[in-house]
Amino acid sequence: xxxxxxxxxxxxxxxxxxxxxxxxxxxxxxxxxxxxxxxxxxxxxxxxxxxxxxxxxxxxxxxxxxxxxxxxxxxxxxxxxxxxxxxxxxxxxxxxxxxxxxxxxxxxxxxxxxxxxxxxxxxxxxxxxxxxxxxxxxxxxxxxxxxxxxxxxxxxxxxxxxxxxxxxxxxxxxxxxxxxxxxxxxxxxxxxxxxxxxxxxxxxxxxxxxxxxxxxxxxxxxxxxxxxxxxxxxxxxxxxxxxxxxxxxxxxxxxxxxxxxxxxxxxxxxxxxxxxxxxxxxxxxxxxxxxxxxxxxxxxxxxxxxxxxxxxxxxxxxxxxxxxxxxxxxxxxxxxxxxxxxxxxxxxxxxxxxxxxxxxxxxxxxxxxxxxxxxxxxxxxxxxxx
Numbered sequence: 001x002x003x004x005x006x007x008x009x010x011x012x013x014x015x016x017x018x019x020x021x022x023x024x025x026x027x028x029x030x031x032x033x034x035x036x037x038x039x040x041x042x043x044x045x046x047x048x049x050x051x052x053x054x055x056x057x058x059x060x061x062x063x064x065x066x067x068x069x070x071x072x073x074x075x076x077x078x079x080x081x082x083x084x085x086x087x088x089x090x091x092x093x094x095x096x097x098x099x100x101x102x103x104x105x106x107x108x109x110x111x112x113x114x115x116x117x118x119x120x121x122x123x124x125x126x127x128x129x130x131x132x133x134x135x136x137x138x139x140x141x142x143x144x145x146x147x148x149x150x151x152x153x154x155x156x157x158x159x160x161x162x163x164x165x166x167x168x169x170x171x172x173x174x175x176x177x178x179x180x181x182x183x184x185x186x187x188x189x190x191x192x193x194x195x196x197x198x199x200x201x202x203x204x205x206x207x208x209x210x211x212x213x214x215x216x217x218x219x220x221x222x223x224x225x226x227x228x229x230x231x232x233x234x235x236x237x238x239x240x241x242x243x244x245x246x247x248x249x250x251x252x253x254x255x256x257x258x259x260x261x262x263x264x265x266x267x268x269x270x271x272x273x274x275x276x277x278x279x280x281x282x283x284x285x286x287x288x289x290x291x292x293x294x295x296x297x298x299x300x301x302x303x304x305x306x307x308x309x310x311x312x313x314x315x316x317x318x319x320x321x322x323x324x325x326x327x328x329x330x331x332x333x334x335x336x337x338x339x340x341x342x343x344x345x346x347x348x349x350x351x352x353x354x355x356x357x358x359x360x361x362x363x364x365x366x367x368x369x370x371x372x373x374x375x376x377x378x379x380x381x382x383x384x385x386x
Contacts, residue, residue, distance in 0.1 A: 034310060038303055040064030040291040041254070044245070048228035051243050055236035060310040062302045063245045065291050068258035070192075070226035075217060076255050077189035080172060081208045083154040084184050089209065092151040093180075097144060101152055102177035104133055109174060113372070114360030119287035119296045120175035122357040123249045124260055125377040128174040173257065176250040179289055183252035229262055231269040233280065242309045243280040244302060244316065246351075248288030250295065256284065263354060281353040283319055292335075297321030297349045301337035318350045320369045350374075 025031040037047050037058045047063030067073050086092045093101065106118060108128040113121035120126055130152040135143035144152070172180075187208070194206045236243065247259045263282040270276045287296020299322040308314040324335070325344035339345070347367035350358050356374040364371035 034059045034307075036060045036062075036303065036306060036310075038062040038306075042067060045070065045228055047243075048245075051233060051236045051241065052228060052230045055233070055241060056239050058241065060242045060306040061244070062306055063243065064302070065247055065251055065254045066228060066245060066259055067254065068262050069229050072227070072229075073254070073258070074189040074192035075211075076258070077183075077187045078193075078208045078211045079154075079213070080180075080252070080255070081184055081187050081189065082211070083151045084180060085208075086147075086151070092148055093144075097148055098177050098180060100133065100142060100144070101130065102175070104128065104130075105174035105177065112377075113286075113358055113375075114362065115366045117366070120173075120249065121286045121359070122377050123173035123175050123286065124257070124284065124355075126174040172252055172255055173249055175287070176252045176256075178295075179250055179252035186253060229265075231262065231265040233266060233270060237270070237279045241279060242306065244283070244306055244309075245280070246283040246285055246300070246302070248290060248292075248294060248296075248298070249284055249286045250288060251290045253290045260284065260354065277315070277353060281316060283316075283351045284354050284357070285321065285351050286349075286357070293327070297323045297347070297351070299324055299335050299337065299339060299343075300351075301339075304338065316353070318352050318374070320348055320350050322346075322348045 021031055021035075035058045037050055037060070039047050039062070041064070044063040044066030045068075047061045048066045048068070050057050051061055051063070084092060105126065105128045106120065109120045109123070109126035110116055110118065112126065113119075130144070130149045133144045134149050135145060189211075190206065190208050193211070233243070245259060245263070247254065247256050249256055259282060263276075263280075266280060267273050267276045270280075285296060285298070285300075288294040288298045292298045300319055302319070305316040305319055309316060322339060322343075323346045325346045348369040350369045350372050352358060352374045356376055358372040359375035360366055361371050361373050
């Protein structure tokens, strides 16, 4: 039987978390009962790092759109940029072609939830094939060239070298086409490789066209120093920690498949879906952009769901989000949750733990979350959880 060692006040202050608790106790005359972490993007990356490397720091963590392996994320960004702009630094797809691809993806998968609303509910399992847009005799102008089709096909699969060997990182999902231009403009892969000098000599004016997936990808492994992809979460689970991770389906900055890949690896490592969802649940939010906004719902009271799980044992079997009417750009980052009752809401939707997605019940107002139910795609292997 292990016995807890008593520590002195001086020893307690050697840990950053202990120092914060000591300050809190001094100020409020009582120690905090629970410690929570909530962050998105780099904040989500930090949350994952906490669960993996410092599993005793927090009772509960919300990690949104986590940068799954900063080094690999930079490589994913370079792959996206090369295939969007091409090596001549000119866009392969213009605004009209992007819209054409987007509408074709919606035509294929928009009704996966039973509602035609411009949102793909289960983008991970959408089997959209860009080849259907290839220009042939009689198609007129509503088609893509072979080069344009090839670029989109590469977006939809993992990167490969000239010998066909697959690089282990995820793809861009169907439905995210409206964010491609912003993703390229915000692409930080160039700065990452220039600043870290992993692949170039100091002072060289390195750019994305210099990255060679045959030569450079195997050498970019130094990025493991920044990785938050350790699937062994036994210590976090043993400490009683709870982890909620969420990812926008239309997020072209993070490339959503990354956290899905990670979650599936955790399931394999931790003993299956039931054992994993006892403490860790992933929510893929259809139509949401990077952390917030987008065509789907994006206003969620994540902290309340986490508190209910940690403090009352109520695991989040569903989270309900809202899409706000006439929201100013970037205003969603300042939204307070729970939402004020006077907040103008366009519609609400439920989001279920991956791999479940929402499906319309067939009756009732499709703008209300209560008229949806959980569904599992036909090509998803069922587990002991459901």
